Amino acid sequence: DTAVSQTPKYLVTQMGNDKSIKCEQNLGHDTMYWYKQDSKKFLKIMFSYNNKELIINETVPNRFSPKSPDKAHLNLHINSLELGDSAVYFCASSHLGSQETQYFGPGTRLLVL
Amino acid sequence: SQQGEEDPQALSIQEGENATMNCSYKTSINNLQWYRQNSGRGLVHLILIRSNEREKHSGRLRVTLDTSKKSSSLxxxxxxxxxxxxxxxxxxxxxxxxxxxxxxxxxxxxxx
Structure with missing residues (x-):
């Protein structure tokens, strides 16, 4: 019954490794997002996809590559992980539109050692 | 980029009291939303107020919007x-x- 799910919930890895985070939503939404929340709780949009097409791509290192195989999934692959990538990553989904509520997943806590 | 700034950064009150939080923003908006985040969880939508609305209620929540001051309160x-x-x-x-x-x-x- 989970509306927006992410896996894994926790990810501890060494610097330089490559890792992926998966996100799935069963709400029938056409738009999905990836956010990064740092230790000070700032929430920053990274990417947004609408119907599998990239519509928002903020200034994010190209080590981060989103992939949307279908409208219900948006995965995030991170190459060559760095210490500064440690954060909580949230996936969210919504219908496209300025008055639409975003539904968030539980977050993936990434710690790079 | 960060547009909104909440004030105060932290607030501690006794149960039963009212809590007021403020949000200021910089550019013209279509609408403003408030979300809640419990510790270790994702964000949950609380309420949306459109730019042509001044006040909105939902249960124990009351949101105001002053577009002339570019601010909102929860x-x-x-x-x-x-x-x-x-x-x-x-x-x-x-x-x-x-x-x-x-x-x-x-x-x-x-x-x-």
Whole structure:
């Protein structure tokens, strides 16, 4: 019954490794997002996809590559992980539109050692 | 980029008291939303107020919007321990391609 799910919930890895985070939503939404929340709780949009097409791509290192195989999934692959990538990553989904509520997943806590 | 700024950064009150949080933003908006984040969880939508609205209620929540001052306030009445969380405002700035711009949040602690 989970509306927006992410896996894994926790990810501890060494610097330089490559890792992926998966996100799935069963709400029938056409738009999905990836956010990064740092230790000070700032929430920053990274990417947004609408119907599998990239519509928002903020200034994010190209080590981060989103992939949307279908409208219900948006995965995030991170190459060559760095210490500064440690954060909580949230996936969210919504219908496209300025008055639409975003539904968030539980977050993936990434710690790079 | 961060558009919203919540004030105060942290607020600690006794259960039963009212809690007021403020949000200021910089550019013209279509609407403003408030979200709650419990510790270790994702954000949950609370309420949306459109730019042509001045006040909105939802249960114990009251939101006001003053577009001339580019500010909004969230009032939680008769606070409960379960209201302990961080509260974020998010604005849908005009011309932003539906992107929400988030504030830094107010951490609210309700003491029993």
């Amino acid at each position: 009032l939680i009445t008769a606070s409960r321990a379960a209201d302990t969380a961080s509260y974020f405002c998010a604005t849908d700035a005009k011309g932003s391609n539906y992107q929400l711009i988030w504030g830094a949040g107010t951490k609210l602690i309700i003491k029993p």
